[in-house]
Amino acid sequence: MAEPSVEYIRSITRQYAKLGYKPYTWVYNTDTPPWQPLRKPLAQSRLALVASGGIYRRGQIAFHSKDDTSLRLIPTDVRTEDLRTSHFAYDPTDARRDPNVVFPIDTLRGLVREGLLGGLTEHAITFMGGIYSSRRVREEVAPTIAGYLEAERADIALLVPV
Amino acid sequence: MTMSSALDITRAVNPPRAVFNDFPLGHTAGKPLESAVNREIMIATLRAFETMRTPGSIELLPFEWSPDHSWKHAGAGEGDNRAPRTEELTYQTEDDMIAAREGKLAEECIACSNWSPESRERHSAG
Numbered sequence: 001m002a003e004p005s006v007e008y009i010r011s012i013t014r015q016y017a018k019l020g021y022k023p024y025t026w027v028y029n030t031d032t033p034p035w036q037p038l039r040k041p042l043a044q045s046r047l048a049l050v051a052s053g054g055i056y057r058r059g060q061i062a063f064h065s066k067d068d069t070s071l072r073l074i075p076t077d078v079r080t081e082d083l084r085t086s087h088f089a090y091d092p093t094d095a096r097r098d099p100n101v102v103f104p105i106d107t108l109r110g111l112v113r114e115g116l117l118g119g120l121t122e123h124a125i126t127f128m129g130g131i132y133s134s135r136r137v138r139e140e141v142a143p144t145i146a147g148y149l150e151a152e153r154a155d156i157a158l159l160v161p162v
Numbered sequence: 163m164t165m166s167s168a169l170d171i172t173r174a175v176n177p178p179r180a181v182f183n184d185f186p187l188g189h190t191a192g193k194p195l196e197s198a199v200n201r202e203i204m205i206a207t208l209r210a211f212e213t214m215r216t217p218g219s220i221e222l223l224p225f226e227w228s229p230d231h232s233w234k235h236a237g238a239g240e241g242d243n244r245a246p247r248t249e250e251l252t253y254q255t256e257d258d259m260i261a262a263r264e265g266k267l268a269e270e271c272i273a274c275s276n277w278s279p280e281s282r283e284r285h286s287a288g
Contacts, residue, residue, distance in 0.1 A: 062252055
């Protein structure tokens with residue numbers, strides 16, 4: 001890579017200090033993460049898309065910006081033009097032109113058609129992110145999402161944070 | 163597999179498997195209306211499922227947002243340019259708000275935080 005990547009933790013920490021905000025407690029997980037080997041070839045695997053870009057489907061309730069821990073289940077046969085973006089922390093201009101930048105649904109459907117990927121779960125799962133408390137993410141949001149992944153019989157999950 | 167556009171944050175979170183796509187925030191999975199490059203990004207991402215062997219791996223993807231890297235220096239700005247945090251629902255359009263209020267998707271209402279996998283199973287029974 002020609003240039004080093006942006007140091008978000010350093011720049012956000014500096015910005016919070018400048019604005020007089022309380023320092024944010026970043027999560028540093030130092031233990032070796034859990035590991036599940038791929039059980040089937042990709043071409044036979046059912047993938048669950050989990051995205052935090054504030055995507056909802058027209059007709060669903062939108063998100064709010066104050067530690068919104070709710071989820072939306074988006075049918076994976078959704079019409080792309082029915083997808084909407086509701087987010088407080090990133091510029092959604094491009095996501096509104098093409099939701100695939102944060103919710104790669106057409107990209108994945110294309111690879112399923114090509115036979116590179118076995119299939120998608122019946123629903124993708126979306127949420128807002130920007131939840132200030134990492135404890136609430138760990139104890140409320142993550143286990144709920146894991147429950148859906150099991151209920152939808154996902155073989156693999158693709159997480160797309162923003 | 164976690165996609166990421168924030169390498170330092172992903173290193174700190176330390177998920178089992180990740181790919182890093184060095185794009186501006188809000189473009190984790192690609193570029194708007196560029197399905198060919200987005201396909202390549204996704205193929206590289208999915209391949210990593212097959213090739214990664216070590217928990218905590220982060221594969222650096224070779225894609226470039228633009229030959230010009232000035233976007234990396236835009237910084238967070240002087241102030242806080244995020245919308246204030248409130249519990250007001252932020253619809254993309256007023257039409258969406260009306261559609262949600264009409265409850266067009268009430269049957270499959272998928273919206274609420276009190277949903278659980280159990281209630282979901284009720285819908286998918288059979």
